Amino acid sequence: MERLPLERIVYFGDTARVPYGVKSVATIEHFTAQITEFLLQQDVKMLIVACNTMAAVAADVVRRLARDIPVLDVIEAGAHAAVAESNGRGIGVIGTPTTINSNAYARRIHALDPGVRVYSQACPLFVPLVEEGWLDHPVTRLTAQEYLKPVLAEEVGSLVLGCTHYPLLKPLLRDVVGPGVRLVDSAITTAELAAAKLLELGIASTHAGPTAYRFVVTDVPLRFQTIGERFLGRSLGTVEKVEW
Amino acid sequence: MERLPLERIVYFGDTARVPYGVKSVATIEHFTAQITEFLLQQDVKMLIVACNTMAAVAADVVRRLARDIPVLDVIEAGAHAAVAESNGRGIGVIGTPTTINSNAYARRIHALDPGVRVYSQACPLFVPLVEEGWLDHPVTRLTAQEYLKPVLAEEVGSLVLGCTHYPLLKPLLRDVVGPGVRLVDSAITTAELAAAKLLELGIASTHAGPTAYRFVVTDVPLRFQTIGERFLGRSLGTVEKVEW
Structure with a gap:
């Protein structure tokens, strides 16, 4: 929304079935296909897989269904950012169990730089x-210290926040990892890659009127609206619910 | 399984869509209807709503669909146990956000004893x-201390573990609440009520052969099998997956 203020965005949140992070690849592929079909019916010109877990295990499902519509995903973006910021030191990656078990970050990072060491947690x-x-609670601090201990022991130079929830923990994580480790958030890189791709394909919007955002969820919108506005720092307007 | 060793049991776990505890009443009612229809097709003679969140907000959906098949639920059982153990002191109830927001425990407890004070968290x-x-970790201890502080300040005599996951935290919770507070686990009361109901209706099994257990889930069974065996303390055998 900040990087591409002229673009209409349709956001889909599968709130009735989240979290995905501890579910199986088969189930995530099934949900992903359903959501992709829905978004394609909204006549979109680009698809962004903005959930790391879905990107880790089901980005190919999206690409297959999307045919010639361009598809970006947050793991591709995160891997680029991580390599750019690694400074020759190891890269730490944190994410949900499904994302980490998929090994998707390590594979994407090694495709860009085969020599870099990757430590996942x-x-x-x-x-x-x-x-x-x-977000700033002793329980969260203690949990972060415990999770990050093995990664920090490897003296990594950067830590990829491989889940869209984690950037909200940035101030706390910065304390826990110390000044020598850069935190890599794929959100900004994803927005940059989307802007570049839209330009490259000649499909960027030049319409300067007020932009319309649609937020679509699968559960009753109330809780999504509360948490979504905490994430976004602004009002979401009307949130639609699809019946599945 | 221990209280009614002669009965065949079909266990259904909606692993592709859990957790229910932060989802809306409308979505839980929808999932509940689907699962109830499935279990009725298995030709069961009794239904037990063994999830506190589902019992709190959707037990009526089960009762309506079940028609003349008896339905028990863990909140009914937990309310009985809580009143029996309260000794004239207040009752604390802990559960998921949806269970607590529904106020189902307080309503059921007050139907049995209108004078008792109920504190929910x-x-x-x-x-x-x-x-x-x-289960026995400093993070869990710190979290429990924080959650239970307001309930313990009310000097309750008992604390209802209003979610099927919580009995695994019993040793830790016993430490946190201290010796003056009894922990009420509805599982045993539910099994007792089921046994009494089967006898009363004359439908208890007298077949003494080896019993068959079926475990049915909606996600790939691997994770369920691991966690389920940790809960149960024994092997689950084959776990089936339904395709929805």
């Missing part, structure tokens, strides 16, 4: 801690 | 902490 409690709103 | 992080296996 699943952090299953970070999503519930963020949703509880304990 | 949502504990959204307990389910993820149990699933992480941190």
Whole structure:
């Protein structure tokens, strides 16, 4: 929204079936296909897989269904950012269990730089801690210290926040990892890659009127609206619910 | 299984869509109807709503669909146990946000004893902490101390573990609440009520052969099998997956 203020965005949140991070690849592929079909019916010109877990295990499902519509995903973006910021030191990656077990970050990073060392750690409690709103709480600090101990022992130069919830923990994580480790958030890189791709394909919007945002969810919107506005720092307007 | 060793049991776990505890009543009612229809097709003679969140907001959906098949639920059982153990002191209830917001425990307890004081507290992080296996961990202890502080300040005589995950935290919770507070686990009361109801209706099994257990889930069974065997303390055998 900030990087591409002229673009209309349709956001889809599968709130009735989240979290995805501890579910199987087969189930995530099934949900992903359903959501992709829905978004394609909204006549979109680009698809962004903005959930790391979905990007880790089901980006190919999206690409297959999207045919000639361009598809970006946050792991591709995160891997680029991580390599750019690694300064020759090792890269730490934190994410949900499904993302980490998929090894998708390590594969994407090694495709860009085969020599870099990658250390991964699943952090299953970070999503519930963020949703509880304990962004700066002794419980979250203690949990982060425990999860990050093995990664920090490898003296990594950067740490990829491989889940869209984690950037809300940035101030706390910065304390825990110390000044020598850069935190890599794929959100900004994803927005940059999207802007570049839209330009490259000649499909960027030049319409300067007020932009319309649609937020679509699968559960009753109330909780999404509360948490979404905490993430976004502004009102979401009307949130639609699809019946599945 | 221990109280009614002659009965065949079909267990259904909606692993592709859990947790229910932070989802809306409308979505839980929808999932509940689907699962009830499935179990009725298995030709069961009794239905037990063994999830506190579902019992709190959707037990009526089960009763309506079940028609003349008896339906028991863990909140009814927990309310009976809580009143029996309250000794004239206040009752604390902990559960998921949806269970606590529904006020179902307070309503059921007050139907049995209108004079008793009930203090409720949502504990959204307990389910993820149990699933992480941190049953005796400083993070879990700190979280429990924080959640239980307001309830303990009311000097309750008992604390209802209003979620099927919480009994795994019993040793830790016993430490946190101290010797003056009894922990009420509805599982045993539910089994007792089921046994009494089967006898009363003359439908208890007298077949003494080896019993068959079926475990049915909606996600790939692997994770369910691991966590389920940790809960149950024994092997689950084959776990089936339904395609929805």
